[in-house]
Amino acid sequence: MGFDIQQRMIDFVIRSNWYIFIIATLLGFINTPFKFALGILCGGLLVTVNFHLLRHTLYKAFDASKFHASQIIVNNETVDTINGHSILSGVIFKYYIRFAISGIVIFTLINKNIVEPMGLVIGLSVVVASIMAATALELTRLIFKEAV
Amino acid sequence: MDFFTACVWAAGIAIGIAAFGCGIGQGMGLNGAVQGIARNPESSGKVTVTLLIGLAMIESLCIYALVVALILIYAHPQAAEIIKTVAAVAK
Numbered sequence: 001m002g003f004d005i006q007q008r009m010i011d012f013v014i015r016s017n018w019y020i021f022i023i024a025t026l027l028g029f030i031n032t033p034f035k036f037a038l039g040i041l042c043g044g045l046l047v048t049v050n051f052h053l054l055r056h057t058l059y060k061a062f063d064a065s066k067f068h069a070s071q072i073i074v075n076n077e078t079v080d081t082i083n084g085h086s087i088l089s090g091v092i093f094k095y096y097i098r099f100a101i102s103g104i105v106i107f108t109l110i111n112k113n114i115v116e117p118m119g120l121v122i123g124l125s126v127v128v129a130s131i132m133a134a135t136a137l138e139l140t141r142l143i144f145k146e147a148v
Numbered sequence: 149m150d151f152f153t154a155c156v157w158a159a160g161i162a163i164g165i166a167a168f169g170c171g172i173g174q175g176m177g178l179n180g181a182v183q184g185i186a187r188n189p190e191s192s193g194k195v196t197v198t199l200l201i202g203l204a205m206i207e208s209l210c211i212y213a214l215v216v217a218l219i220l221i222y223a224h225p226q227a228a229e230i231i232k233t234v235a236a237v238a239k
Contacts (some may be wrong), residue, residue, distance in 0.1 A: 006197040013201070047211070058203075062196040092178075099207075103214060110218040113182055117219045123213065128208050131201055134227055 009134045016130040017048050023077075024126065028119065039115035043123020046102055052126050057094045151230055159217035166213030171220045 021044040028037035109115045181199040185192045224230075 010197045057198050058196050062192045111222050117223050127204055
């Protein structure tokens, strides 16, 4: 049951990311100045792609079918490994590459004054908004289920 | 200390504190996930989904801090007015 809720939540977040991004961008281009809307577009695209890359990295790292958990001892410390490679090194290396690219993109957007910073902040909130929405939905389901 | 020096100091301290907090949070999350999966490999699906949501939330906090720091340095909304006020006071 627990896994159902989690899987449902992640499916909802993945779908609602794109929906919220598209709706926010369209509303931005209709109602706000061009630079503000461009900020929403760039910020939304950045975090949505980031989220998908993070998901891909984590699923690849923790794939159960390839998983042969073992522990090796390095410098008197026990290290968890998958197929002989450290789990952490791959995830953290990809994380830093992704984060560095995001930082450079955001730096360029703000430094060159390409977008309105507030629009960018709104765009960057797309993933947070969809996670909040997913949590609210699951809580609502839980409350109504208990009430029945 | 002039206005821009203060802004650069504020931006540096802000992103430093944010990165420190997010780093500790993500490290703790990843540590728990790896230990959990190493002890019970069948739970990798559950753990990965929860970890993904947690990491995305934490990461967005650090990105917000980065944006605020960059705004402070490059796109401070009241920069022109503050410089005018400081110049007027200096005269």
